[in-house]
Amino acid sequence: MKSLARALPDGLIVLALTVYAVPFFWQLLTSFKPEAELLRLPPLLPTRLTLEHYRVVLEHSVIPRALANSFGIASLTTLGALALGVPAAYAIARFPLPGKGLLLLAIVGSTAFPQIATVSPLYLILRFLGLRDTWMALVLAHTSFALPLTIWLLAGFIREIPPALEESAAVDGASTTQTLGRVVLPLLAPGLASTALLTFLFSWNEFLFAYTFTATEASRTIPVALALFPGVYEVPWGDIAAASMLASLPPVLIVLVFQRHLVRGLLAGALRE
Amino acid sequence: MTSGQRASRRRGLLLVAPALTVLTLLTGYPALYVLWLSLQHRVPVFGVAEFAGLGHYWFLAQDARFWNAAGITGLFTVASVLLELLLGVVVALALHARPHTRRLGFSLLLLAWAMPAVVTAKLFEWLYHPSAGLVNVMLVGRALNWLGDPALALPAVILADVWRAMPFVAILAYARLLTIPAEVYEAAQVDGASRLGTLRHITLPLLRQIVMIAVLFRTLDAVRAFDLMFVLTGGGPANTTETLTVYAYRGLFQMLQLGFGSTIGVIVFALVMTVAWAYLRLLRREGLTT
Numbered sequence: 037m038k039s040l041a042r043a044l045p046d047g048l049i050v051l052a053l054t055v056y057a058v059p060f061f062w063q064l065l066t067s068f069k070p071e072a073e074l075l076r077l078p079p080l081l082p083t084r085l086t087l088e089h090y091r092v093v094l095e096h097s098v099i100p101r102a103l104a105n106s107f108g109i110a111s112l113t114t115l116g117a118l119a120l121g122v123p124a125a126y127a128i129a130r131f132p133l134p135g136k137g138l139l140l141l142a143i144v145g146s147t148a149f150p151q152i153a154t155v156s157p158l159y160l161i162l163r164f165l166g167l168r169d170t171w172m173a174l175v176l177a178h179t180s181f182a183l184p185l186t187i188w189l190l191a192g193f194i195r196e197i198p199p200a201l202e203e204s205a206a207v208d209g210a211s212t213t214q215t216l217g218r219v220v221l222p223l224l225a226p227g228l229a230s231t232a233l234l235t236f237l238f239s240w241n242e243f244l245f246a247y248t249f250t251a252t253e254a255s256r257t258i259p260v261a262l263a264l265f266p267g268v269y270e271v272p273w274g275d276i277a278a279a280s281m282l283a284s285l286p287p288v289l290i291v292l293v294f295q296r297h298l299v300r301g302l303l304a305g306a307l308r309e
Numbered sequence: 310m311t312s313g314q315r316a317s318r319r320r321g322l323l324l325v326a327p328a329l330t331v332l333t334l335l336t337g338y339p340a341l342y343v344l345w346l347s348l349q350h351r352v353p354v355f356g357v358a359e360f361a362g363l364g365h366y367w368f369l370a371q372d373a374r375f376w377n378a379a380g381i382t383g384l385f386t387v388a389s390v391l392l393e394l395l396l397g398v399v400v401a402l403a404l405h406a407r408p409h410t411r412r413l414g415f416s417l418l419l420l421a422w423a424m425p426a427v428v429t430a431k432l433f434e435w436l437y438h439p440s441a442g443l444v445n446v447m448l449v450g451r452a453l454n455w456l457g458d459p460a461l462a463l464p465a466v467i468l469a470d471v472w473r474a475m476p477f478v479a480i481l482a483y484a485r486l487l488t489i490p491a492e493v494y495e496a497a498q499v500d501g502a503s504r505l506g507t508l509r510h511i512t513l514p515l516l517r518q519i520v521m522i523a524v525l526f527r528t529l530d531a532v533r534a535f536d537l538m539f540v541l542t543g544g545g546p547a548n549t550t551e552t553l554t555v556y557a558y559r560g561l562f563q564m565l566q567l568g569f570g571s572t573i574g575v576i577v578f579a580l581v582m583t584v585a586w587a588y589l590r591l592l593r594r595e596g597l598t599t
Contacts (some may be wrong), residue, residue, distance in 0.1 A: 045406075046407050046409050046410050049403050049404065049407050049410045049414065050410050050413055050414065050417075052403075053400075053410075053413075053414050053417040053418065056417060056418070056421070056472075057417045057420055057421060058443075059429075059432045059433065059436055059472060060420055060424070062432070062435070062443055063431070063435060074441065077440075077441045077443070077446050078446060080446075120331055121328060123325070123327070123328070124324060124327070124329070126324055127320075127321040127322070127324035127325045128325065130321075131317055131318065131321025131324065132314065132318050132321060133318065133321045133322065134318070134322075139325075139329075142337075143332075145582070146332065146336045146337075146340075148529055148582070149578070149581075150532070150554070150574070150577045150578055150581050151535070152535060152553075152554045152557045152574045152577050153340070153343050153574035153577055153578035154336065154339040154340065154343060154574075155558075155561065155574070156343060156346055156561050156567055156570060156571045156574060157338070157339035157340075157343045157571075159561075160346075160567075161338075161339065161342075177335075179335055180332075180335035180336045181336075183328060183332055184332065184336070187328060212320050237423060241424070241425035241427075243425065243426060243535070243536040243539075243540075244535050244536065244558075248562060258425070259426075259427035259428075260427075262425075262427050262428065262431060263427050263430075263540050273435055273438075273441075276431055276435070277431075277435065280428045280431045280432065283424070283425055283427070283428050284428050287423035287424045288423070288424070290423060291416060291419040291420055292416060295412075295415060295416065295419065298419065298423070299415065299419075299480060299484075302477070302480060302481075303480070303481070306481055306522055306523070306526060307481075307484075307519075
């Protein structure tokens with residue numbers, strides 16, 4: 037009896053949150069619904085499930101290419117931001133720098149920059165460099181918000197590591213690079229994972245830059261391809277649902293598999309002053 | 310300064326130099342460039358590039374469409390952030406009261422938060438479908454045109470934004486609840502405080518600071534929001550969901566007025582920085598008083 041009294045509120049909370057996630061599950065169900073039953077409601081549940089929409093999207097649309105573009109651009113952005121961000125964050129956390137307060141303020145400030153304000157100058161710069169409609173254009177554009185975020189998060193994570201080990205490495209004659217690579221990086225691994233996941237996610241989800249700096253399927257990312265998903269005579273709701281699910285696949289995997297790291301990154305970003 | 314300190318300073322500078330160079334080129338330079346653009350007539354397709362001074366700003370001051378967009382941005386921001394806050398705190402309290410639900414609860418919440426805003430827009434476009442949408446089916450017998458009716462479109466967009474962003478507030482508030490020591494509650498119980506009294510006099514005041522941080526982040530995001538309305542309604546119907554960002558985008562890439570569009574971008578920029586500055590001041594004062 038007592039266990040029932042305890043299980044009941046638990047069940048209610050989970051039920052309420054499942055209802056909350058219905059927009060997602062509804063689209064998931066739609067992606068498996070036969071074409072003929074899409075616009076017939078009720079009944080809520082289809083008579084059978086089909087993979088037809090996924091087949092159409094994967095074989096006859098730009099979605100696979102867009103997924104590949106997104107994956108490449110988000111991976112390169114993440115790698116680049118980490119490669120530049122780790123040494124910078126290490127310096128901010130551990131070295132005496134002139135004007136450090138101002139530097140930190142500039143970094144935090146630039147994470148708040150609205151993309152709508154930087155989209156026009158970046159457009160002109162990328163056009164000038166002949167980079168329109170390339171992966172490189174989006175990697176650069178995404179780095180503009182990924183790098184400040186990376187430095188900010190990593191500097192916080194590095195401060196959590198006790199400096200004693202680095203000091204003894206220095207006493208043993210290790211160079212700064214050696215200390216960073218052999219002592220700091222292994223201890224930083226969880227923070228590095230959180231930072232990488234968030235950066236990847238933000239680059240994967242980004243729309244405004246991707247929509248503006250791309251022109252063809254050579255570089256269109258998945259949010260852009262989804263926003264532009266074509267319909268010939270009528271809106272192909274089933275295909276759009278399937279494409280939405282494919283676009284959500286990496287975020288969903290990150291949420292389910294790396295939840296702890298994701299939440300850690302999210303909290304670190306918000307709670308460090 | 311000893312030579313050791315100087316050497317360590319030099320090593321530090323070497324470590325930040327690459328990132329700083331890239332940041333200067335990719336964020337610092339564009340931030341200044343957009344200010345310059347906002348003072349120009351720039352229509353690349355016609356090769357127009359001339360100095361306009363404060364012309365665009367002056368025009369916007371008297372532009373009804375601009376003030377409409379500013380009002381909608383304000384309404385969208387206030388309504389979304391308030392709802393996200395209210396719901397987020399309630400969800401955090403529920404999860405905290407029932408720790409077993411945390412893992413599954415977080416997964417369901419983060420699902421909404423982590424997917425691209427364009428996907429959120431597509432999800433809700435389908436939910437709002439006039440004849441086959443789940444929303445209208447739930448409101449048996451109503452055939453509301455959510456995205457086509459000027460009175461309903463903005464609430465429909467706000468709802469989608471709340472759905473997407475509330476989990477962020479919930480997780481932040483939940484993390485704060487975890488740090489409240491159990492003794493605080495035990496002491497309240499010993500003193501005979503009711504559950505409601507404990508909530509009102511202990512839990513909520515302790516959540517105050519984190520809620521303010523959440524409001525800061527959410528306000529900044531709501532003022533900057535673009536993807537959701539651009540994809541869901543494109544600013545329509547009859548400009549009832551046209552925020553400053555959507556107006557700026559249309560100016561830039563649909564009217565192809567790069568200077569004019571940049572001016573609206575700069576105004577959004579100034580708005581965001583003002584909000585951030587005001588909040589940080591407020592937070593700092595709070596930090597001193599509590």
